[in-house]
Amino acid sequence: MTIQWKKSTCPYCGVGCGLMVETEYGKIVQVYGMNSHPANKGDICALPINYPPLFTAEGRLTQPMIRRDGTLSPVGWDEAVMHVASGLNRIIRRYGPDAVAFYGGAASFTEEYYLINKLMKAAIGTNNVECTARLCMASASMGFISTFGADAPPACYNDIEEADLFFIAGNNMAVSHPVLFRRVCAARIKNKTRIIVVDPRRSETACMADIHLQIKPGTDVALNNALAYILVKEGYVDETTVARYTIGFDNLKEVLEEYPPARVARITGCTETLIREAACIIGQAKKMLTFWFQGYNQSTQAVFKNNTLHNLSLLTNNYCRPGAGPLSITGEANTLGCRWVGALSHLLPGMRMVSNPRHRQEIAEYWDVPVEKIQATPGRSILDIIHGLHAGDVRALWVVASNPAASLPHTQWVEEGLSKAELLIVQDIFHPTETSMLADVVLAGAQWCEKTGTLISSERRIELVEKIIDPPGMAKSDCEILWLIARAMGFRKEFPFVSPDDVFEEWKGMTRGRMCDMSGVSYDRLRDRIGPQLPCPEMGHPGTQRLFADLQFPRPDGRAALLARDYKEPAETTTEEYPFVLITGRLACHFNTRTRTSRIKHLNDVEPENFVEIHPVDAKNHGIAEGDTVEVTSRRGRVCGIARIRSRLLIGNLFMSMHFGKASLAGDDKLANLVCNPVYDVHSKQPEFKYCAVKIAKSVPG
Template sequence: MTDSSIKTQCPYCGVGCGLEVSPPAAPGKAVNRDSQGNPVWKVKGDRHHPSSQGMVCVKGATVAESIDRDRLRYPMLRESLDQPFRRASWDEALDLIANRLKTVCDESGANATCMYGSGQMQTEEYYVAQKLLKGCLGTNNFDSNSRLCMSSAVAGYVQSLGSDGPPCCYEDLDLTDCAFIIGSNTAECHPIVFNRLQKHHKRNHHVKLIVVDPRRTPTAEVADLHLAIQPGTDIDLLNGIGYLLLQWGEIDRSFIDECTSKFSDFAEVVQHYPPQEVAKRCGISAKEVELAARYWSESKRVLSLWSQGVNQSSEGTAKVCSLINLHLLTGQIGKPGCGPFSLTGQPNAMGGREVGGLAHLLPGYRSVSNAQHRQELEHLWQLPPGQISPSPGRTAWDIIRGLETGEVQFLWVVATNPAVSLPDLERVKAALAKSPFTVCQDAYYPTETTAYAHVLLPAAQWGEKTGVMTNSERVVTLCSAFRSPVGEAKPDWEIISQVARRIGFGNKFAFTSSAQVYAEYVQVTRDRPCDMTGLSHERLLADGPTQWPCPDRGNASPKRLYTDLRFPTADGRAKFSACHSQGLAEPADPEYPFVLTTGRLYGHWHTQTRTGRIDKIKQMHPEPFMEIHPRDARTLGIEDNQWVEVRSRRGIAQFPAKITSAIAPNTVFVPMHWGYLWADKSEANALTHPKSCPHSLQPELKACAVQIVPLAVKSTDERRLSVLQNS
């Protein structure tokens, strides 16, 4: 344990705020303890961090309070799911995993094994996992919960610009003339980004803020224009704006001619989206469509920001490309204050993308389908030619289907909670229950997923291990350990490396520190769009957070990508996409007349594995709820706070109703954080479906058709009594 303050990064959202952490007691002072008697480290914003400039939200400010709560302290094993766990040594647990892994590979092939990771993993941990599975074992069956989060952004950037990687930086929040936020409740989900943008908006009266969201969120409440479109009509709106920009001649013809391709295809498609038709489909007025286009056309620097409301869709990639189309149409990219800026959902989802942490990717922004990329990695990893499979591995949902069919024989879950976060939860739970062998590697116990594990491995968490994370603006931060791991917990990179050594790959996993892992990793980024060969733990410790590209030779790279207006495509041009709107994969109908949308709350994070154990946050958000418009509530005879049952074609969930005009009619909203450990029968993903985007394979977690039935109980206390009587 250190006696001085340590600088690190917040382990929650992709904003990647810098934190400064101090010991529980200053010299000569009493130890600061929480309500359970655990020492609590003091956390404040790091004023010198370039991304957050000292700001911090409630999650970051309270994160240290969860470190010692309900920790998994030592390995545990059981033969079957109906048996209790027993304590085991690390040697016993790791030998069991290694032997089982070898047996499955020998008898069923490497493709019968899968690892499901998380944007909570540090870059070094992601890297050793890719090297083990995709390199040494020869299976691309590594996917992560970024599949549920940002894979549509990845696919959209690649299709339109030639490579993943947000081209913008947070400085653009201070320079833009018009911020266009679509599918993001930025004020709650990325609060420090929004605080910075809001300050700029307030100081400069000419700056416009457009928010596109079916709900009047805290983000929308301060907008100059709130477009409360119907769920699933994003492309209609974006194409409608494109139609008007073309009609008015408000385009950058020289940029289009010299720097883009496929413009004529795009121009033909948007001719089908005049304002009146778009207004009808979106459920807004033609004047609102025209005003949005006018704001865009009159702004020299348009910055678009989006998150899950765009990505989590059966046409998520098309939505991303349709938004980028508008930037290409007006030349709004590669310059200060403008560009398409994906707000990453998790603290190291960007790092995971850089290191190949999805089933179709390889480290260094490479693709498994690209023969040259595979050969480069085989050379760097000293593997025989052809060792890396050319076939994309199983996505998150493909893993579930593989468990159902028996094709997946070995599942390793790291730092995530799929028994709450995946869609169609009853089907997911049934599949997990069929798994012949599941390893769950986590810092906390219990989680909803540990109920389906045969082996539990205690992982060191934030503050107990040193490693690197990359935030939404491509800033890399060294997250230094400031205390020892709880119990027998180990860093994820070390656990994975120890298994790799036990199955015969010791010479490739002879790492003794995460710094060594990172030093090897950055070499695989050489001459790639995400070149980080100039970075090391030592440099990041000395110089502080650093943005990539950061090669080890040449001049310093600009803060923004594509400043030379050349793109990493075959012809150096960005590409327009011709995308027609397809709408929701499961629209409302007479039997299921409402569209359910889901999302996050300000204080909570994902499935509450960490925030659910923090007293202040539990008081902020004590229970889940369902937002419903007053008109719909009157029609159904629902009173405020009355419990209702929400039913979809896949499952049911129960919530107290929150009647509010902040949501559009025929649409209801529930937060996605509650699994069965935190509330009874209130799992949002019991309702959602797994239909996904054909390009990103990201499920449409943001929308499904539901029916709503009022329950007789009209208070939380009555419902709790009813649950107890029926249990």
């Protein structure tokens, strides 16, 4: 039979939608939503349904390339592998293990990150392993750890239908996670679930809200403190009950005295009446479900935003039961899996920390290496890796399935840093990208459904993506590329794997007894079945729908922490010269830096170039009309876009899409990250993308 249908999982965002993939004569021709999948129940957004053209898109890498005399030239795999291995070994011998670093995409399979963690942290001896989870959910992770004791998202998607209030902050769900948002809208109609949205823009999501708190960018901590102030003062908090499962209440109350709604109204720009109304709705709710996304996480106060949001749930007992609790949805398909496997510079596999001596001992014993081999201090975050490239402390960077030359803030500075690398290895499925154009070596990887591995969704559900078709030409799976290079570097004993299944079986042993326990999971169990939610400690276990149902938290005293957090202004504020605040965000038709979606005509035609949203008052004051080309300038650079005059913005705010880059057909100056500020939250090291001081002017042809 030439036509076949195979089960798979979406490789885009972290919702983890189940897909059915139709193949004909060895080619993928259609992708549909899986009706029986609990995440999407047959629904699907525009991204996966338009995936088939990517398998034959222009620019697909089919073999490795090495730069010689300034030009990337095709080579065979043996030569490419030896070139990379010898280059890395040479730099390690001369400058030490910390002179090399790794950075990858959070849609990569967990098995791939397990291999790179073992290579870098056990074999080479450096913690310089980073992934795009640093740009997406590092702050949510640190928020969970500091408040609850573990990076363990406790809620599940079925809570959407159980809730009576949705609190949505820094998250335009209608665009970023449309499948889940349609479930939110259905619950609003069927169950009369109320919606509070906090967003500086009147977004598509805010239009569905009962209350839209249109705050000034970056003022979420002050708002959350005011809401908590009202909850306490108006008697919505059962202090005796809260004291049983939390600590820190007295200290929190003391700090909240500084955030009466009248003061916070001045800070946020919301009216005191609206703040009080929102607090009363929260206080009266029986089951509040909170959603947040990059509007929270990409901020210099990101972890504090997470902590103060969790305070609202804990104060009102909206936690650890059906319909109540925090539901953080990740931006990429395996961001949670990447965190759990240790794909950040401060982590070790199995929800362990490099700074914890017991954790290092456990991992060293499992990997059969001296404990001294695993460094006790965290490696560099991705922005610190770029600093290291500029300083000459980092000499080699290996990039897999990511595009940092477009995705990081202050792009010109990033590009200059990448250009200083002695060895820049880029492993991807397309060329050119902004990053591959700078590479010394380009390795041709396989993409979704051309390789096999596991993903973990935002509700802790593990799924198997199986190889359905062969990759083109000489392209190889990322797992195979990784273990071939590791062996060529001299680590043959440590990397005996011959299949992703082998890697998974070794990796899952590190999770036994942990909150991410997948001892009860195997490829055979996941094949042709819906995967369980973790932890799943034994083969007969159905999985764990919700965490902490007994209100026992993984902290020393078993109680969650109510954390008192003061509001601070963003790292960069407006001035007379730079009077506007620029916010960046997502579009429904594109993903990340458009390395995939720009190659799909149907999606690209929806938004072929970047734009700048501006309030009508600001447009009039600057002589800007709809459709004009405008320039947005910060202290770091300049970016252009087409003016869209929209009253849904606050006066003094601008909005641009995050997706457009230098390699796009739209030109060199449409990349919003050219002007963004390369600073980060000191607790999570997640960069600031949601606040940057800029000026705007009509572009003058010349």
